[in-house]
Amino acid sequence: GPDPYVKGCPTSGQLESPSRRVTESVAAVSPGPLALPDVRLSVTPPAADVTGMADVRLPISEDEERQAESPAHLHGLGPRGRARCFMQDKCLGGSDNDGFYYAPPCSHGRSPLVKLELPVHSRQEGPLPPERAKTLLSFLFMCLASTLNMVSLAVVHDRVPDRSLYGPLPDVVLDSVSTVDWALDVSEYLILVLVYSCLAVVALHRHRWILLRRLLFLLGLLYLMRTVTMFVTVLPVASLTYYCEPRANVTTLAVVAHRVMNLISGLGLSINGRHVYCGDYIFSGHTMVLTLACLMIQEYSPRRFFLLHWSAWAVGVLGVFMLLLARAHYTVDVVIAYYVTTRVFWIYHTLANNKVDDHGHLSRVWWFLLFTYLEGNVKKVVPRQYQCPLPEL
Incomplete structure (x- = not known):
């Protein structure tokens, strides 16, 4: 069926109650090579932020955010975990023009937003010596x-x-x-x-x-x-x-x-x-x-x-x-x-x-x-x- 979490496309039945818990499998959100049927995503949007599902952000503590942003934490997730983070973030609509926002799954059930800079290879600019x-x-x-x-x-x-x-x-x-x-x-x-x-x-x-x-x-x-x-x-x-x-x-x-x-x-x-x-x-x-x-x-x-x-x-x-x-x-x-x-x-x-x-x-x-x-x-x-x-x- 249609994805209820695509940016700008919330359905009428999803924003009825701010305390409603929405549980969807990652496989239902994005079927394909990265689908993980055994992973469940649980989101409880706060009432103050319900302006559209793409604008939902969960409050987290500074210690949790620093832990989630650490390279060691992301490296420990493995390729499947990082892919899961990517799919979860796409579900919440979190992305910027200068990179991707990943939302690693945490034990407390909330998903902090972690910004990863993607290296872009480019040739160095400068004069070309004749030699x-x-x-x-x-x-x-x-x-x-x-x-x-x-x-x-x-x-x-x-x-x-x-x-x-x-x-x-x-x-x-x-x-x-x-x-x-x-x-x-x-x-x-x-x-x-x-x-x-x-x-x-x-x-x-x-x-x-x-x-x-x-x-x-x-x-x-x-x-x-x-x-x-x-x-x-x-x-x-x-x-x-x-x-x-x-x-x-x-x-x-x-x-x-x-x-x-x-x-x-x-x-x-x-x-x-x-x-x-x-x-x-x-x-x-x-x-x-x-x-x-x-x-x-x-x-x-x-x-x-x-x-x-x-x-x-x-x-x-x-x-x-x-x-x-x-x-x-x-x-x-x-x-x-x-x-x-x-x-x-x-x-x-x-x-x-x-x-x-x-x-x-x-x-x-x-x-x-x-x-x-x-x-x-x-x-x-x-x-x-x-x-x-x-x-x-």
Whole structure:
């Protein structure tokens, strides 16, 4: 039936006599997970306070009130007791805007009102320091990771299965389209468009040093992961027309160093004519950069720039399609690259935007210590604020 104790809803038969004792079970007041059928609530409202059931307060002594307000008393009630107190107070309509009033059951049959402050987590406010030294450290970390990635490719090149003996692996997408060699150049030009757009968003942001530090650190993490996956499993060349430099008889340190310098001079792109090594498949570096650029643009550009966001993702999808059309990667390389990049990006920003202690599951990522050092002084979510970089430069 209707709850006779809801604020503002007393029934006609309940306010007839101030001395009337009203006995209701908590289960009848609020059926559900917190219902306690074995608990009885007995209330005797004084005559002076009968202006509505929501205004009823029982007189108690100061000693009883201090005892009821003590943390030890509330802790001793246990979770069921505290829930019972909450349900009893909701029955009497006692609540404020800044917290909850609990009415713990007492041996004398009366229910003192106890105010508990509920802790509300909020990020600390204050200025965000640029910390350029940490940004420089992130840049060095990214350079080290990308160099290791190139070293891995230089070694893997001599382990690629002979193309004359082993053909491309079966692939649902690649087997359904014809090879277009110039599509790889289109894909890399689209990569440059997204990278420059991402850098423009970072440069125009008010907290550009924080954004640049995050971008470089994420790139470093992804390059390190790609170094491992590319080295442990070597797939046959996916294209029958892509030029691969002849393999060396012996992979010496000098050969590896020469290949790494050749890759660095061409920024790892094929349009420069310097990327002539094969075997860098799992996972796709092109897809990784395209996805990361799109995520950065969407995360830190103004929300109302939805056309920019959609355009960035459209360019990214087109770049991936051109990559597959040129048979520069297998489809599984693209899928893994998208999955890894988005998860690393989202985990990083979840850690950055929320207070996380050492006992949370996300704190078990292997790069958590580096993260805490880089983000230690970023005490709040980076706002979407923008500023011309020219005065600072």
